[in-house]
Amino acid sequence: EMQLVESGGGLVHPGGSRRLSCAASGFTFSRYVMYWVRQAPGKGLEWISVIRTAGGESFYADSVKGRFTISRDDSKDTLFLQMNSLRAEDTAVYYCAKLGVRDGFDMWGQGTMVTVSS
């Protein structure tokens, strides 16, 4: 079965750090561009980061640039998001995803909640 499973969410104090992981299975992870998308409570979807294949060129939304780092370990079929200098406005459900807008192959994890609060 093809799936993405996120982990690492939880309660973090403002200014703190958190590392999210996303374990892929059932498909050839290394072949695909991967994304992190978040959704604040009661709000819409927000793209925050993308990482290319083989070499891992990455890009970030302005809202997280300089604070978040995306990475991947293709040997372990795992995507990561290192989040530093967290703010209250980073509180959201974080999804890892392989997006299928272009090729129809679309997969999302179940999401992991990150709450930034003192």
Add this chain to the structure above:
Amino acid sequence: AIQMTQSPSSLSASVGDTVTITCRASQDIRSFLGWYQQKPGKAPKLLISSASTLQTGVPSRFSGSGSGTEFTLTIGSLQPEDSAIYYCLQDFSFLTFGQGTKVEIK
């Protein structure tokens, strides 16, 4: 950055009605647009890829059209299970989601 303007923000319709949701891009995105359905507590589900390609297993009452800067999602013969929030997503240059349309059943 490409902006996506989605309308309406919400709508209420009866079972059997046809509803239309529109997304306008701030620049030409060719056909690099998808439509997603999200139900409470769930990850989004891709309904339409490449502006008009219906995903396997998605009911045929869903259809997408458009290219360039104007795109439409149509739900024909609305069903109770179609109550959800719908988002467009452009994939031409990085990603931009539309603001979402909440579809309610009267």
